[in-house]
Amino acid sequence: MSNTPEFYDVSYYYTTHNGYSVTIAYARTTDRSQVVFGAAFCRPTDRFTKRMGRHIAESRMHTRPTALMLDPTMTRFDMHNFIRERLQFTGYAPRHIEGRNSVDAA
Numbered sequence: 450m451s452n453t454p455e456f457y458d459v460s461y462y463y464t465t466h467n468g469y470s471v472t473i474a475y476a477r478t479t480d481r482s483q484v485v486f487g488a489a490f491c492r493p494t495d496r497f498t499k500r501m502g503r504h505i506a507e508s509r510m511h512t513r514p515t516a517l518m519l520d521p522t523m524t525r526f527d528m529h530n531f532i533r534e535r536l537q538f539t540g541y542a543p544r545h546i547e548g549r550n551s552v553d554a555a
Contacts, residue, residue: 454478456485459510461503462529466536467546468493472502473532474510481521485514486532490543515539 456476464471470493475486487509489502517535519528537546 454480454483459507461499461506463499463502464529464533466490466533469543469546470497470502471533471536472499472506473529474503474506475528475532476510477519477528481523482519483516484519484528484532485516486510487512487514488536488539488542490546492543509539509541513539513541 456478459474459476461475462473464473470491472489472491473486474488475484477484487506489505489509491497491502515535515538517531519531523531536542
């Protein structure tokens with residue numbers, strides 16, 4: 450028996466954060482206690498496209514995932530807000546995202 454958690458399929462949602470259009474790709478464990486996600490940030494001066502955002506966000510979810518522990522009773526919308534509040538900790542968020550001062554949007 451493996452200790453590797455099982456995940457639901459990848460889901461996406463879109464939000465704005467400090468002027469950036471943000472695409473989030475995420476997968477939640479079947480026991481609902483964890484989520485891994487990746488994000489794509491579109492500058493306000495660039496054209497937002499869901500297809501490109503999904504590709505970047507999902508690629509980051511697989512290659513540079515951010516994992517969070519969750520309350521298993523957390524709703525999907527509460528989880529979305531929980532992820533959004535932690536975007537600056539991804540390591541690739543634009544410097545204009547609260548608390549970040551390193552890289553630009555991809």
